[in-house]
Amino acid sequence: MNNKSIYLDFRNKIFEVLDAQAVANMKKPELEAQVQKAIEILANNYSRPIPGVVRNSLVKNLIDELVGLGPLQPLIEDDSISDIMVNGCNHIFFERHGKVHQSDVSFVNEEQLLEIAQRIAFRVGRRIDESSPMVDARLEDGSRVNIVIPPITLDGTSISIRKFKESKIGLEELIGFGAISPEMARVLMIAARCRLNILISGGTGSGKTTLLNAMSQYISEDERIITIEDAAELKLQQPHVVRMETRPASTENTGAVSQRDLVINSLRMRPDRIIVGECRGSEAFEMLQAMNTGHDGSMSTLHANTPRDAIARIESMVMMANLNLPVEAIRRTIVSAAHLIIQVNRLRDGSRKITSISEVIGLEGDNVVMEELFRFQPNESQSLEQVSGDFVTSGIMQRSILMQRASYCGLQDELMSAFRSL
Numbered sequence: 001m002n003n004k005s006i007y008l009d010f011r012n013k014i015f016e017v018l019d020a021q022a023v024a025n026m027k028k029p030e031l032e033a034q035v036q037k038a039i040e041i042l043a044n045n046y047s048r049p050i051p052g053v054v055r056n057s058l059v060k061n062l063i064d065e066l067v068g069l070g071p072l073q074p075l076i077e078d079d080s081i082s083d084i085m086v087n088g089c090n091h092i093f094f095e096r097h098g099k100v101h102q103s104d105v106s107f108v109n110e111e112q113l114l115e116i117a118q119r120i121a122f123r124v125g126r127r128i129d130e131s132s133p134m135v136d137a138r139l140e141d142g143s144r145v146n147i148v149i150p151p152i153t154l155d156g157t158s159i160s161i162r163k164f165k166e167s168k169i170g171l172e173e174l175i176g177f178g179a180i181s182p183e184m185a186r187v188l189m190i191a192a193r194c195r196l197n198i199l200i201s202g203g204t205g206s207g208k209t210t211l212l213n214a215m216s217q218y219i220s221e222d223e224r225i226i227t228i229e230d231a232a233e234l235k236l237q238q239p240h241v242v243r244m245e246t247r248p249a250s251t252e253n254t255g256a257v258s259q260r261d262l263v264i265n266s267l268r269m270r271p272d273r274i275i276v277g278e279c280r281g282s283e284a285f286e287m288l289q290a291m292n293t294g295h296d297g298s299m300s301t302l303h304a305n306t307p308r309d310a311i312a313r314i315e316s317m318v319m320m321a322n323l324n325l326p327v328e329a330i331r332r333t334i335v336s337a338a339h340l341i342i343q344v345n346r347l348r349d350g351s352r353k354i355t356s357i358s359e360v361i362g363l364e365g366d367n368v369v370m371e372e373l374f375r376f377q378p379n380e381s382q383s384l385e386q387v388s389g390d391f392v393t394s395g396i397m398q399r400s401i402l403m404q405r406a407s408y409c410g411l412q413d414e415l416m417s418a419f420r421s422l
Contacts, residue, residue: 008108010042035062070116071105082163088156089113098350113157117147144231170214180354181391183418184374190415191340192218194405195297201310202344207352208301209233226266229277259283276300284317291337307341307358311368335363339401347387395419
């Protein structure tokens, strides 16, 4: 009989006599002592000797399951892991430093996995069952979690966790990681301080929110900022911040509060800047309207692969608002609202880089005109394991809105030095 079978046997016996209310009222040291005592009794009466190291492992695994996330707890506690993905009880993956690996931990069976999933949902005031098979929520530490159970998932319960990191990453740290050049960081710092409207575009896990957090550090402390998110991830340091989060519908399908509702309401809250964690639907129109009506310096992220794709994505999201606006009117709104589009990508070696900083110039006919200020240019000869290249620029035009704002704020020389140094 292997250790997994022993754990399942001991677990079933302990859970048979467990008082859930008593466990909830116990402090962790007291619970550990009780579980240790129960394991010792069971081990002493077991059919074969159980070594002390196995007994200690059984205690830890049971504590993790009772007060943590079971087999996932060691992955949760590992600060080097950014994402955890569960595809059924025997297939657990994690992302570390941009690379996905398969873990050697597993659940004892699908029943244990489902119990953990239901406990996660219960802790955030949600339920997950056949009538409500999907949950998207935020854990107590700020981590985002998504759960989908059978019969929607065919191979067992699926759990996806995007871990919350307490450490605050700024532009200096991004320079150290090689995600951005010092000159690009200087330009982004000036853009944030001079209240340009900024859209950050990229794929899932490319570092959009990390960059948004880093740029928000250059917002003045005397500004009133409203943040709107599906799951709160932004960590602004300014003293005058109002944080708002969407709310899903209840089991009676009532009480939902969407991002569009929050953006509309935020306009009545006298904001200086509005920061939308991620534009993904009809709220894009209200966001553009806010940028156009005195809320300069607003920021948001969206999913797109290139700056040009980002423009098309915004057009599609505005159309979702069912406003029957012609495409030309939508593009004029975008051009007058958005100043910079920053493209971030996760490359094949797992590294994350800002691959483009583009300024929205205007319209020529039906086409949105953009000027690329910086781009990442990969080396022609490089290894398959690591992506290398250089950050290059073609300079900045005198009619640039960035140049105009920098001149107004007295930062023109600092801005020009960023382009001269490359």
